Amino acid sequence: MNEGAPVRTQGPAGSSGTIMERSSPGRRASAFAPLDVPELPVPAEHARQAAPALPEVAEIDLVRHYTMLSQRNYGVDTGPYPLGSCTMKYNPKVAETVAAFPGFQRAHPLQPDHTMQGTLEMLWRLEQALCEITGMARATLQPPAGACGEMTGLLIMRAFHSDERDTRSSGPSRTTVLIPDAAHGTNPASVRLAGFEAVSVPSDGRGLVDVEALRGLVDERVAGLMLTNPNTLGLFEERIEEITGLLHEAGGLVYYDGANLNAIMGKTRPGDMGFDIVHINTHKTFATPHGGGGPGAGPVGVAERLIDYLPSPIVARDDDGALRWDRDRPRSIGRLHGFNGNIAVLVRAYAYVFGHGGDGLTEVSELAALNANYLAARLRSAFPLAYPDAPPMHEFVATAGRSKRQTGIRAMDIAKRVIDLGYHPSTVYFPLVVDEAMMIEPTETESKQTLDNMAEAFLQAAEEARTDPSLLREAPVTTPVRRLDEAKAARRLKLRWGDVEPPD
Numbered sequence: 001m002n003e004g005a006p007v008r009t010q011g012p013a014g015s016s017g018t019i020m021e022r023s024s025p026g027r028r029a030s031a032f033a034p035l036d037v038p039e040l041p042v043p044a045e046h047a048r049q050a051a052p053a054l055p056e057v058a059e060i061d062l063v064r065h066y067t068m069l070s071q072r073n074y075g076v077d078t079g080p081y082p083l084g085s086c087t088m089k090y091n092p093k094v095a096e097t098v099a100a101f102p103g104f105q106r107a108h109p110l111q112p113d114h115t116m117q118g119t120l121e122m123l124w125r126l127e128q129a130l131c132e133i134t135g136m137a138r139a140t141l142q143p144p145a146g147a148c149g150e151m152t153g154l155l156i157m158r159a160f161h162s163d164e165r166d167t168r169s170s171g172p173s174r175t176t177v178l179i180p181d182a183a184h185g186t187n188p189a190s191v192r193l194a195g196f197e198a199v200s201v202p203s204d205g206r207g208l209v210d211v212e213a214l215r216g217l218v219d220e221r222v223a224g225l226m227l228t229n230p231n232t233l234g235l236f237e238e239r240i241e242e243i244t245g246l247l248h249e250a251g252g253l254v255y256y257d258g259a260n261l262n263a264i265m266g267k268t269r270p271g272d273m274g275f276d277i278v279h280i281n282t283h284k285t286f287a288t289p290h291g292g293g294g295p296g297a298g299p300v301g302v303a304e305r306l307i308d309y310l311p312s313p314i315v316a317r318d319d320d321g322a323l324r325w326d327r328d329r330p331r332s333i334g335r336l337h338g339f340n341g342n343i344a345v346l347v348r349a350y351a352y353v354f355g356h357g358g359d360g361l362t363e364v365s366e367l368a369a370l371n372a373n374y375l376a377a378r379l380r381s382a383f384p385l386a387y388p389d390a391p392p393m394h395e396f397v398a399t400a401g402r403s404k405r406q407t408g409i410r411a412m413d414i415a416k417r418v419i420d421l422g423y424h425p426s427t428v429y430f431p432l433v434v435d436e437a438m439m440i441e442p443t444e445t446e447s448k449q450t451l452d453n454m455a456e457a458f459l460q461a462a463e464e465a466r467t468d469p470s471l472l473r474e475a476p477v478t479t480p481v482r483r484l485d486e487a488k489a490a491r492r493l494k495l496r497w498g499d500v501e502p503p504d
């Protein structure tokens with residue numbers, strides 16, 4: 001094979017375009033046998049006025065179109081995906097096999113509990129395992145994503161304080177939630193959605209929470225603090241017990257954003273650090289491809305005193321050992337998702353957790369940190385760590401600031417160039433507190449050989465920034481689409497064929 005040359009997707013030229021553009025009147029992807037019973041008209045009240053605008057294509061066109069699209073995609077099954085904060089790790093195929101078991105896949109959410117004992121047992125054991133991993137008392141498996149887990153946790157926080165207030169005779173309402181300035185954007189968004197005001201806590205010179213500044217912000221109006229640990233710079237909060245203690249002394253709760261749980265499994269637990277509420281992104285830490293908005297699962301674990309507020313229903317075990325959905329929970333915050341959550345995602349998490357076992361999960365975290373530190377060391381000469389005074393854990397934030405100053409080539413240009421070199425880029429420009437941030441999370445599943453090859457691509461891009469900057473400004477040139485207007489792509493979605501440009 002021609003090393004380094006871009007590999008073209010197979011297929012004839014002109015096979016691009018949307019499925020609607022392949023449409024031709026009268027073509028069909030399926031053929032039914034002729035009717036052998038009398039044809040009855042659809043009752044007028046159920047008949048459509050106009051046929052839906054569906055593509056009319058033959059089966060072969062349909063298969064080729066979607067296969068061609070899939071080949072244009074970059075995914076963890078085709079190469080490493082070092083997108084920091086997202087934990088795009090390889091998902092073992094055994095989890096897919098287990099999720100496809102007919103007993104799980106064909107179950108109906110309205111089936112009576114006594115016919116669902118296998119699924120309920122799986123959910124019960126998964127909940128117990130997640131509580132063991134996080135140090136929590138009980139958990140809901142209902143939220144479909146990390147962000148929804150955040151919302152769930154904050155509503156629990158609100159319900160708890162509202163009950164507390166009912167038993168207090170005086171004192172202001174708790175209306176604010178503290179969030180470090182490096183936090184993921186979903187944190188402040190969830191805080192607002194849950195009816196609180198978000199207050200930013202500054203980071204110190206080492207990239208950790210500025211504990212003295214935090215002390216000044218904690219008062220009787222604070223409902224709680226949301227914290228990611230290791231934080232979004234990949235650094236472990238060394239004064240974590242002091243931080244959680246500060247909040248508790250003031251009557252607040254402490255929320256653990258578990259997006260980075262994959263760094264600490266088997267080493268320490270949010271519950272042991274003093275957290276009251278934890279969400280887990282099963283689609284990051286355990287098995288399930290993460291991306292495209294889901295489906296995922298964001299189970300939320302809570303300390304003993306918050307169990308009553310968990311969403312309803314939760315699984316309960318009766319004295320005879322039978323399992324059932326417990327819906328009789330008067331203090332619950334209610335439902336966060338239809339039926340019982342994304343069960344197929346939870347089956348994958350179950351397969352991953354029990355497939356690895358306790359020692360295996362500990363090893364996962366050790367390897368995640370080892371890989372990140374190895375790659376950080378390989379890239380240091382071109383892209384130094386933004387906060388070099390604390391060791392990174394499972395991911396690290398480097399900066400392309402020097403490249404920008406010396407050559408005008410920015411983190412975004414580097415990211416686009418590594419696409420042409422065959423790799424998915426890192427996250428760029430997050431966290432916002434870092435100039436020209438490149439947030440890199442190799443994950444534990446990549447081999448040393450893959451890490452070395454990936455490092456070479458990033459270092460080559462850094463070298464080209466000096467020798468041939470126009471190459472980087474024009475990149476990517478090997479992809480079906482060139483540089484997109486990222487703000488427009490995110491804000492002005494055109495999701496349907498024929499969508500018109502929305503007005504400004």
Ligand SMILES: Cc1ncc(COP(=O)(O)O)c(C=O)c1O
Nearest residue numbers: 085086145146147184186259281
């Ligand atoms: C630190 C952090 N918190 C929260 C989230 C939100 O999780 P989800 O994408 O599952 O909604 C993410 C997602 O990447 C994250 O990195």
